[in-house]
Amino acid sequence: VCSGGPGTTGWGHVGPATLAKIDELAASSVSAPSVGALTQPIAWTERGSEVKNLQDFLAAQGIFPANLATGYFGPLTLRAVQTFQCRENIVCSGGPGTTGWGHVGPATLAKIDELESASSTAAGQ
Numbered sequence: 644v645c646s647g648g649p650g651t652t653g654w655g656h657v658g659p660a661t662l663a664k665i666d667e668l669a670a671s672s673v674s675a676p677s678v679g680a681l682t683q684p685i686a687w688t689e690r691g692s693e694v695k696n697l698q699d700f701l702a703a704q705g706i707f708p709a710n711l712a713t714g715y716f717g718p719l720t721l722r723a724v725q726t727f728q729c730r731e732n733i734v735c736s737g738g739p740g741t742t743g744w745g746h747v748g749p750a751t752l753a754k755i756d757e758l759e760s761a762s763s764t765a766a767g768q
Contacts, residue, residue: 681755685747687739689716700755723747
């Protein structure tokens with residue numbers, strides 16, 4: 644859907660069809676190499692190299708389509724962050740403004756750093 648609204652056509656809403664496509668793309672994506680350190684919180688609609696690094700990390704985790712890593716924190720990135728947070732038992736309900744689900748804050752950054760460190764250590768052995 645390319646026009647309308649969340650309440651009419653579903654445009655702008657991450658619903659069942661969008662989630663199915665995200666899952667399909669994530670399953671077929673190629674894992675990305677280890678990414679640079681993420682150093683600051685990242686939130687919805689942000690753009691830049693930190694977001695791109697986050698997307699590369701999520702792609703390496705198998706929950707974001709590597710070919711769609713644009714550096715923009717939109718619905719695909721939000722869903723992948725939520726999936727990661729739930730999978731890693733950080734937070735699994737609420738929202739970015741209430742519980743932090745979907746926001747890359749201190750707990751999520753710490754888990755990413757932990758996994759990246761473990762990955763770098765394993766690669767160096």
